[in-house]
Amino acid sequence: MSVQTVDQTRRRLLIGATAAVGMVGAAYAAVPFVASMNPSARARAAGAPVEADIGKLEPGALLRVKWRGKPVWVVHRTPKMLEALPSNDPKLVDPSSEVPQQPEYCQNPSRSIKPEYLVAIGICTHLGCSPIYRPEFAPEDLGEDWKGGFFCPCHGSRFDLAARVFKNVPAPTNLVIPKHTYLNDTTLLVGEDRSAA
Numbered sequence: 001m002s003v004q005t006v007d008q009t010r011r012r013l014l015i016g017a018t019a020a021v022g023m024v025g026a027a028y029a030a031v032p033f034v035a036s037m038n039p040s041a042r043a044r045a046a047g048a049p050v051e052a053d054i055g056k057l058e059p060g061a062l063l064r065v066k067w068r069g070k071p072v073w074v075v076h077r078t079p080k081m082l083e084a085l086p087s088n089d090p091k092l093v094d095p096s097s098e099v100p101q102q103p104e105y106c107q108n109p110s111r112s113i114k115p116e117y118l119v120a121i122g123i124c125t126h127l128g129c130s131p132i133y134r135p136e137f138a139p140e141d142l143g144e145d146w147k148g149g150f151f152c153p154c155h156g157s158r159f160d161l162a163a164r165v166f167k168n169v170p171a172p173t174n175l176v177i178p179k180h181t182y183l184n185d186t187t188l189l190v191g192e193d194r195s196a197a
Contacts, residue, residue: 048191054117055186062133064122067190071122071130072178074188081135081161082115084147088160091145093167094174102177103193111162111177119180119190120163122150126171129154135161150175 050067052074057063060081063074086109089095097107105113112118122130131150138144142151142158150159157171164174179193 050190051183052188052190053186054188059116060135062135065190067178072190073118073120073122073133075118075120075133075135075161077110077116077118077161080137081148082110084137085109085160085162088147088164088166091166092160092164093172095164097164097174099173101174103179105193106177109162111164111174113180113182117188118161118163119177119188121176121178123175124152124154124157124171125165125173125175126152126155126157126169131157131159131175 050065050072052063052065052072054063054074054076057074057076059076059078061076063076065072065074097111102111110118111120124131129152131152134142134146134151135148137147139146146158148161150163152158152171155170157169158166159171159175160166163177165171178190180188180190181193183189
């Protein structure tokens, strides 16, 4: 009798150990298959939305993120910067943003969802250079009437702090505003418009 009990115990132990090893092996084999269902880095770069943490972005500062291989700027505009925007209107090519280069919800004077944040693709609409962020007012090299914005060093195009292009510069249109939404007070999602879904 004790021989049968020992054999049953041993049998249960071997079956349990074999099942455990089999489950661990199946899990390891399944990981690559499950991982292959996630989009690749190339697919994400081709258009997957990108999150940006704007919680620590100081007023007046610029944050750069990469979306679809392009630089996207997020500028935390100060009240002074926002107050200066309307005074640029007579000097701009498209002050009302009538050329469709932004989502409908950004076709307003600040070209944004939240006035204090500008979200724009940082590529000049002339020949694709990346303009420089120049937030200062009336610098010597840009003149007394400069109220902050973006200056393209390649050919001299100028954009205000709503990413609108000035007249008499090589760039023909405003900077592009990408689709975006706010997931909460500190997280911006570039490349997706959740309100339209």
